[in-house]
Amino acid sequence: MAMRPEFQSEQFKKGLEVRRAVVGDAYVNKSLDSADDLTAPLQKLVTEYCWGDVWTRPGLERKTRSFLNLAMLIALNRPNELRLHMRGAINNGITKAEIVEVVLQAAIYCGVPASLDAMKAAREVIAEMEKEGPVA
Structure with missing residues (x-):
């Protein structure tokens, strides 16, 4: 490159x-x-x-930044960036169960359509990553 x-x-x-x-x-x-x-x-x-x-500021851990990104991207209905940041969230230690919790929280505060799209993205990303190896 x-x-x-x-x-x-x-x-x-x-x-x-x-x-x-x-x-x-x-x-x-x-x-x-x-x-x-x-x-x-x-x-x-x-x-x-x-x-x-x-992302390099000391105030928040990467995992916390990933939680925030997932919630904000769900709220903004940005599915492409959401998929990318779901992969990043998993790389930063967020589990599948925690992703489900973020999506459920977003369902209440951002709306059901946003959470349905987010869960679809989560399913796709997790399935793709599980082909590469186990995902927590």
């Missing part, structure tokens, strides 16, 4: 390390490898500030 010049800052590298640890190399490589002049600025912003600044 050839790195674009704008992807060379220390903050980018710091964020890239966390991003890879949470959502996995395959997703990150695909995102960065497909970056072009149009999309590279957004990849830089996301990697440096989301992953390199916020």
Whole structure:
């Protein structure tokens, strides 16, 4: 993977390390490898500030950040990002049972349609990850 010049800052590298640890190399490589002049600025912003600044702050553990992301993405009805962050949540130690609890909590506060979509995403992600190995 050839790195674009704008992807060379220390903050980018710091964020890239966390991003890879949470959502996995395959997703990150695909995102960065497909970056072009149009999309590279957004990849830089996301990697440096989301992953390199916020995700590395000492105030919350990664697992807690993952809980928050799941709840917010359910509330916002963002199924693609939700699937990605479910994988990240499991990588950060969230169990299948805890994902069910987040979805149930969201059903009350975000609505049944949002929770049904979230449970569908959870089923898909967990099934996919179980092909790779056991999921807690």
